[in-house]
Amino acid sequence: MSSNARAGRPSRLTRNLSAKIASVPMMLTAVVIFLGGTVWTVVYSFTSSKLLPRLKFVGLDQYERLWSTPRWLVSIENLAIYGIFSLVFSLVIGFVLAALMDQKIRFENTFRTIFLYPFALSFIVTGLVWQWLLNPEHGIQSAVRAMGWAGFDFDPLYNSSIVIYGILIAALWQGTGLVMCLMLAGLRGIDEDIWKASRVDGIPMWKTYLFVVIPMMRPVFVTTLVIIASGIVRVYDLVVAQTSGGPGIASEVPAKYVYDYMFQAQNLGQGFAASTMMLITVAIIIVPWAYLEFGGGRKRV
């Protein structure tokens, strides 16, 4: 290292050379995998690839077939239900928990540890635990019935009309701790004077939260929203572990559709088309956000 320094002021080229060489993995990843891979998949989604990728273009055939496949429609419907409920519930539960945690409570660290530990667990573990808890013969349903409420029905995993809510319960258990943490960080960033001012003005606490604090936390909410949303589109392991898409195809999700068509049904074209649809879904969420955060919204800060 001293050798190139001794040559007086190192020229721009040599000085940057080490950095450039060291950044080669990053450049390769960015260009070849992230950019190249995405473009490749999108291009091949217009081909009739079956077992192997072939550049035989068939226009929008794969997409037409995709949108006429019942399994894909069920997947999309599930994703929509799961997505909306998980957004709403995790924001509400996460915020309420954070607000409670922010009341200068005792044992704050203990509570935080309890709320957040499921987040350390994998979706597979989460799915399997809830599969067991929701087991109709041995799980919560039978425990409640044994307590004397014989008509109690709670078997979401075996009822195709509500199975997605069974998955939602598990997902909320796993993920709300994270939302709570983000919200708590946001609440801690609110200036003390705001609270003092609203107290002086005699505004009730809930009103202060609703009309002062939450609007002030807009950036935190937006970030959290983006995080939850991009997690929702990816949901895969949880479904595989909890229901394997069943009963029947009642709990299928797009990510599982992609995997199954690419690696099991040997129908690559369908897999590519479905993954492109996932990409579009993410883009619909991300692009407006990125625009607001880094584009036009910059001036307001």
Add this chain to the structure above:
Amino acid sequence: MSDRGHLKKTNLAATAPASITTAGPMTGLADGPRGAKPRRMLSTRTVIVYGTLFVAAAYYLLPLYVMIVTSLKGMPEIRLGNIFAPPLEVTFEPWVKAWSSACTGLNCDGLSRGFWNSVLITVPSTVVSIAIASVNGYALSNWRFKGADAFFTILVVGAFIPYQVMIYPIVIILREIGLYGSLYGLIIVHTIFGMPILTLLFRNYFAGLPEELFKAARVDGAGFWGIYFKIMVPMSLPIFVVAMILQVTGIWNDFLMGVVFTRPEYYPMTVQLNNIVNSVQGVKEYNVNMAATILTGAVPLLVYFVSGRLFVRGIAAGAVKG
């Protein structure tokens, strides 16, 4: 995220005599009149706050409790008894069976194989991904070159692209270089997908270090690697720990990459666990399944409980990426 030193409400001072002393140092400037009036109102509120928190805590703890209890029961007791009841007879047999003789298909050597596979995957993946990403972050924050930010932008945007979109091209690339199905291939994959968030993490951290240090080292003739190893790394140990926590839990918990990029003999623990529990043949042994589930969750849980605050910091950093 500091908990202390904010005088949001005057509630603490009124809850109990003990907390008056706790709140003592802080009360100086805020509350003037201290009387009986707030007391009753606040105590109702305290009940609501703590009540809700305890109910929520019970909900979060319940699955863990059920897992442990179930794994310690024998099968007859599970069939007859209540899922929430503590075991009448504690048995560790399910644990032994889950670890050493549970079956996936024809293999009956238990989860231990998956465990060691996961170790073999997680350790090198963590080391390699952190090594590469920290150098990236360092180059991006201290040795900016033309176009570097463009690559970085692609990387960060790429973090949002669903994995499913990029999986197949990676399969092809790995097949071309002969690493598809091997542990090395999986290590590369984890390095790739860990790169956006880790690079961001390191870039932001290094950018926060005083620039004078870097300049002084430059004046003293240190080069790219010299500054990295002698100044940046020793000064950034906390962020390396955060990155390690992030990667160890993330890679250990991964399922999709393990399924796609490895052969069955290298399946990580999560994949093997899923195969054991969701296998269709044989009688379902719920106690063994739960023992296996706890075993799989044990490593990230341990990391979580040991690291505490740093874990929170890691996910907060991860959160920036999404």
